[in-house]
Structures are given as C-alpha cells and as structure tokens.
Amino acid sequence: MPEWINIIIRSLSLLIILFFMTKWLGKKQLSQLNVFEYITGIVLGGIVAIHTIDPTSNIIYALLSMFIWFIVPFAVEYMSLKSKRFRDLAEGRSTVFIQDGKIMEDNLKKEGYSTDDLLGKLRDNGVFLASDVEFAVLEPSGSLNVLPKKENRPLTAKDLGLKLAPEKEPQTIIMDGEVLLEPLANLALNMNWLETELDKQKVSIENVFLAQADNNGQLYLDLYDDKISVPQPTEKALLLANMKKCQADLELFALATENKQSKALYERNSKKLKHAIELIQPYL
C-alpha cells in the first residue's frame, strides 16, 4: 500500500473519531473552557496531528492515547454532575469579590487579581464606580458577574408595577420562500390561514423571504422584492384607538345631554368602556 493512501486513511479515520469525541465531550467545553478542558482539547488535537503525518507510527497507539484523553475528562464531567464536592474540586468554586458593597481584598489577593484587574472587569460589566456594586463574584470560568445596587439596576416593568401580557416565542413559518409546516402547527395554524393572510397583504408566497408569526396570529413579512413595502400589522393599535375614541364620545354625550336618564346611561357606559380598555390594554 503506498504511503499516501495510508496517510489519507489515517487522517480520515482519526478526523472522524476526533469529531465524535468532541461531540460527546459536550457543548459545555466551548462556552466555558477551564484549563483542564483546554489542555485536553489541545492534547487530543496533538495526538491526531502526530499520527496523521507519520505513517510509520502505530495507529493503535494513537487510538489508545486518544481514548485515555477522552475517557478521563468524560468521567470527570460525569462525576461532577453527580457530586457537588467533586465538582468544586474539578471545576473550582466561585470567589466573592464584592459583598454588601465592600471589596474583599483577601479574596482578590487569593485569586491574583489586582485592583486594576477588578476595575477593568467591572467596566466590562458597564460599572465605572465600584461603590455602585452590591455584589460581585468571580466565576470558575474566569468571568466576573456583577449585581449593581438596586438604584443602579435598569428599570423593569416590575419596578413600575406594569402588568404585561405573557409573550410566547414567535415562530418562523416561511424561510427562503418555503413554508415550514411544523412551526405553523405549533401555533395551531394551517396553510389556509397563511394563504388568507398573504392574500390580505396582496403578496404571493414565492415572493416571501421570511415570515414570522406570533401567538396572536399576527404575521410579519419580509419580501424578496424590497421595493414593495409591507404594512406592519396595525389591527391591535386600531382597536385600542377605536375603543378610546368611543369612550371619549360617550363622555362627550354625557356632558351634552340634559336628559338625566341618558346622562346616567352614558356615564355608566363610559366607565364600563374605560374599565374594558384597562383590562385588555396589556394585550394590545
């Protein structure tokens, strides 16, 4: 067997093995590589590199060493999943850098962080004043997570006491002009509905590059032909505006009429309508 065929076979088989090993070691490695996992990756790559370009080496050795370097990290990961103590040992613990707004100098020193490093990390998180921080912790992966003091946190709907409608994820139902049936079914909609909606907006299905629908059955489109402008759904805004207009009208009638009975009727209905508006405003 000529050597070049040997090299091709070795390369391909080792490549496939390496591919599956990295798959099995999981996605976790990519996102938060600790030193151990980093080294594992490099060694696996190194083994493959050495054995693919050297046709004289024994392929069994390659498989053996790759197996070892695969099975040990795999076992470590599996055991870390099962036991908290082992996890602390293998992956390290997080270190608190700032607690109750006070910087823990001892912990900084222990992790080898200078004040500049800490300030830099805080700036990464958008905090420029150390006293704005209530709590900061260095994760085992090396990133610093910061909890700013309550008054420095971004305002949320909860802070404002706003009631918001729950929102489900929108589904993509047309991609590159092709209808995806599964997402459509997830929204409990069908092709008929889609065709009607597209008809309403006067676009043909072939011209649609991307279409997404939310769980209220609103359809958002992007067309291949960028010269055609697609109206955004205005149904809900219109409904709300209409309700507000009616409410204002009723108030006006109540003021205008001199008939006591009618006045009471208008006022009562105006209030009722106002209540209805408040009730459904979060959903519109």
Add this chain to the structure above:
Amino acid sequence: MTIGAQVKGCYSAIKSVEASLQLLTAKTNEQEQQIKLTEAERMITEIKNDLRHQVIQLSKEEPQYQ
C-alpha cells in the same frame, strides 16, 4: 351633525370594536388572554345594547332628521 347621528356613529364604532375583539379572541391561543378578551367583549356587548336603545330613542325624538 345631530346628536342622533353622533350616537349612531359611536354605536357602529362600538360594533366594530366588538367584532375586532371577537377576531382577536379567536386568533389567540393564550388562555389568560382569551379570558380577558372575552370579558372585555362581554362589556362591549352590554354597552352596545345600551347604545342601541339610545339610538332608537333619539330617532324617535328627532324624527325630522330621519
């Protein structure tokens, strides 16, 4: 425009609101939202009925504008 005509306009607007609400209720698949929309729809229907009486009464009062 007479009051009768204005009230009639409001009455038809309310009818359109009711229809839109029904449409939205049918379209959504969120339970809570459905309940709220149905509740609002019920209120709108009550308002609609009241207004219909008012429209009839006003058309009796202002026969010259028929």
